[in-house]
Amino acid sequence: MDAELYYEVTNLLHYEAFLLDNRRYEEWLDLLTDDIVYRMPVRVTREVRDGSDVVDDMAYFEESKVSLTTRVKRLRTTSAWAEDPPPRTRHLITNIMIEERMKDDELKVRSNFLVLRSRSHDIESEQLYGERIDVLRQVDGRWKIAERRIIPDQAILSAKNISMFL
Amino acid sequence: MHTGSQQASVVGNSLYDQVKEKLEQGLFPQWIQTDPQIFDLEIKNIFGRTWQFLGHESELKKPGDFVTRWMVNDPVLMVKNEQGEIKAFLNSCTHRGTHLCTADFGNRKTFTCPFHGWSFNLDGELIGIVAGNKIYGEAMDKSEWGLRPIPRVESYRGLIFGSLDPNVMPLEEYLGGLKWYWDIFLTRSDGGMEVRGVPHRWVVNTNWKMTLENFGGDPYHVPTSHKSTVELGISPSHPLYSSFGHQVVLEHGHCVNVNVAAPGSSSPPYQGLPEEMWPMFERNLTKEQLEIFKKCTVIVGSCFPSLSFHCPIHGSEGHLHNYLTLRVWRPLGPTKVEIWSWFLIDKSAPEEYKEAAYKGYISSFGPSGTLEQDDTEIWVRVADASKASMARDKQLNYNNLLNYMMGMGKIEPDETFPGPGTAYPTCYVDYAFRGIHKYWFELMAEDLKKIPVQA
Numbered sequence: 001m002d003a004e005l006y007y008e009v010t011n012l013l014h015y016e017a018f019l020l021d022n023r024r025y026e027e028w029l030d031l032l033t034d035d036i037v038y039r040m041p042v043r044v045t046r047e048v049r050d051g052s053d054v055v056d057d058m059a060y061f062e063e064s065k066v067s068l069t070t071r072v073k074r075l076r077t078t079s080a081w082a083e084d085p086p087p088r089t090r091h092l093i094t095n096i097m098i099e100e101r102m103k104d105d106e107l108k109v110r111s112n113f114l115v116l117r118s119r120s121h122d123i124e125s126e127q128l129y130g131e132r133i134d135v136l137r138q139v140d141g142r143w144k145i146a147e148r149r150i151i152p153d154q155a156i157l158s159a160k161n162i163s164m165f166l
Numbered sequence: 167m168h169t170g171s172q173q174a175s176v177v178g179n180s181l182y183d184q185v186k187e188k189l190e191q192g193l194f195p196q197w198i199q200t201d202p203q204i205f206d207l208e209i210k211n212i213f214g215r216t217w218q219f220l221g222h223e224s225e226l227k228k229p230g231d232f233v234t235r236w237m238v239n240d241p242v243l244m245v246k247n248e249q250g251e252i253k254a255f256l257n258s259c260t261h262r263g264t265h266l267c268t269a270d271f272g273n274r275k276t277f278t279c280p281f282h283g284w285s286f287n288l289d290g291e292l293i294g295i296v297a298g299n300k301i302y303g304e305a306m307d308k309s310e311w312g313l314r315p316i317p318r319v320e321s322y323r324g325l326i327f328g329s330l331d332p333n334v335m336p337l338e339e340y341l342g343g344l345k346w347y348w349d350i351f352l353t354r355s356d357g358g359m360e361v362r363g364v365p366h367r368w369v370v371n372t373n374w375k376m377t378l379e380n381f382g383g384d385p386y387h388v389p390t391s392h393k394s395t396v397e398l399g400i401s402p403s404h405p406l407y408s409s410f411g412h413q414v415v416l417e418h419g420h421c422v423n424v425n426v427a428a429p430g431s432s433s434p435p436y437q438g439l440p441e442e443m444w445p446m447f448e449r450n451l452t453k454e455q456l457e458i459f460k461k462c463t464v465i466v467g468s469c470f471p472s473l474s475f476h477c478p479i480h481g482s483e484g485h486l487h488n489y490l491t492l493r494v495w496r497p498l499g500p501t502k503v504e505i506w507s508w509f510l511i512d513k514s515a516p517e518e519y520k521e522a523a524y525k526g527y528i529s530s531f532g533p534s535g536t537l538e539q540d541d542t543e544i545w546v547r548v549a550d551a552s553k554a555s556m557a558r559d560k561q562l563n564y565n566n567l568l569n570y571m572m573g574m575g576k577i578e579p580d581e582t583f584p585g586p587g588t589a590y591p592t593c594y595v596d597y598a599f600r601g602i603h604k605y606w607f608e609l610m611a612e613d614l615k616k617i618p619v620q621a
Contacts, residue, residue: 040534042363042364044270044271045268045269047272050272055363057364058366059532060528060533061534062528062529067529074394074395074398077393077397078394079393079397080539081543082539155367156369157368158369159533160368160546161368161539162534162539
């Protein structure tokens with residue numbers, strides 16, 4: 001993998017985090033391909049011999065570009081109480097790794113996330129963390145997110161809702 | 167404390183008298199909401215003496231299938247044995263009390279404790295002790311050391327419940343009239359409902375009564391709490407839209423709201439379920455149930471103390487879908503609830519419909535759901551504002567009483583409603599809440615009599 005490609009990928013994921021933390025959701029949507037598959041399956045506790053602890057049959061997010069757009073529109077209404085007053089979020093994206101060049105114009109990229117949320121007068125922050133497995137696709141010379149699989153590390157979410165994007 | 171016990175003996179001065187008087191007026195002392203002493207009494211008197219939901223039969227398909235659950239703080243291991251019967255045990259080794267199985271689900275022939283290796287079969291019998299005969303000799307009677315069963319386990323049409331009270335009334339008697347409403351969605355189709363995947367689990371800083379009440383009797387919150395979905399055109403714009411239909415008060419604190427479309431507007435028959443399923447509904451339901459089901463938009467309610475159900479017609483991306491979600495509100499503290507949310511759909515529904523209904527659930531009532539998000543935010547706000555000195559004042563010096571007076575003495579029951587219970591001809595009433603409070607009070611009464619107002 002060349003350094004320039006790695007720079008482009010990290011820059012995209014950092015820019016995405018910047019847009020989300022600054023509530024620039026319409027610009028965020030523009031980073032996603034129109035056919036994006038955006039999923040967050042449920043994590044469970046299982047013994048090793050029983051196999052995967054990711055349950056794909058149930059998800060926290062099961063989204064398309066259309067449904068993500070609906071979610072963004074909701075945040076722009078006058079009554080999305082979970083996000084108004086807006087909680088402060090910080091997307092910390094680390095351990096970015098280009099795992100595979102799937103095609104000339106498609107990359108499989110892994111990254112870790114820690115999203116901290118400070119709500120209202122709460123003293124303790126809420127946090128969500130885990131791994132994201134993305135497929136990035138080059139569209140008109142720009143890398144866009146064509147697939148995102150968000151694997152939470154928490155089997156019981158310690159956040160009262162998922163009103164943010166991950 | 168000696169002053170306390172003197173006060174307690176004075177008629178008119180115990181919490182019992184205060185609470186009774188206020189409840190009769192449709193008022194709920196705010197201090198009760200998140201009071202730690204009350205919370206401990208609720209765990210003992212309410213959660214220790216009623217039925218709690220453990221899971222759905224479709225979660226245990228083959229012998230050896232197990233799931234682990236909680237009855238408040240009691241860990242539960244629920245298994246299907248070789249005979250196909252469902253058993254539930256305290257998930258704790260009988261040797262030294264270790265939490266026996268910490269996996270969420272799986273399939274086993276035996277459960278072996280990681281501490282000293284005692285192992286148990288699917289009937290909870292102790293079948294193996296490491297070095298047993300050598301160290302314990304024949305004096306050790308293994309049959310005395312099986313897993314401790316949950317005192318009572320019974321099920322109703324696939325819904326499995328447990329009770330810690332060996333003398334609790336039978337489940338079906340406890341559910342009473344609720345069964346008639348549950349049958350509408352549990353028996354409407356051949357094969358009944360089935361759980362998809364695993365339940366969502368997340369923690370919200372609120373009190374369990376808040377969440378139980380919200381599903382049980384609060385269609386009034388819908389146009390305001392969920393106004394964002396009205397603005398988006400997902401929910402109807404009529405300001406009274408969630409009031410149409412009936413609120414039904416049942417025994418033991420249970421309650422149901424059966425919503426219908428606003429007068430002059432229509433909703434698709436049978437909550438928009440595919441037409442090919444209609445003959446099943448007509449075959450499986452009574453004429454009265456069918457009549458209600460055909461016209462309803464939402465069936466939502468609560469089974470006291472910690473199970474709620476929601477069977478809506480809900481829009482996503484221009485399509486309308488129906489599904490059933492079951493909720494357990496597991497109290498973790500006076501202001502902490504672990505929510506368990508199951509998605510269920512008819513086993514015999516077309517596959518593509520099941521998939522679309524599942525997506526409808528995720529977008530509306532999963533933890534990221536556009537409706538769910540705002541509910542949790544508001545439940546937290548109620549708990550936050552109920553924790554402080556003024557709200558917690560037991561002498562009610564600050565008018566710290568919550569208003570549950572809607573419809574009191576103004577709205578009369580609709581005697582023509584075909585279902586069991588007392589049905590009111592609108593869902594904008596607080597009769598369901600007052601029914602919850604009444605049973606809450608009944609179970610808490612003995613202890614409330616012992617606590618003076620000054621405590």
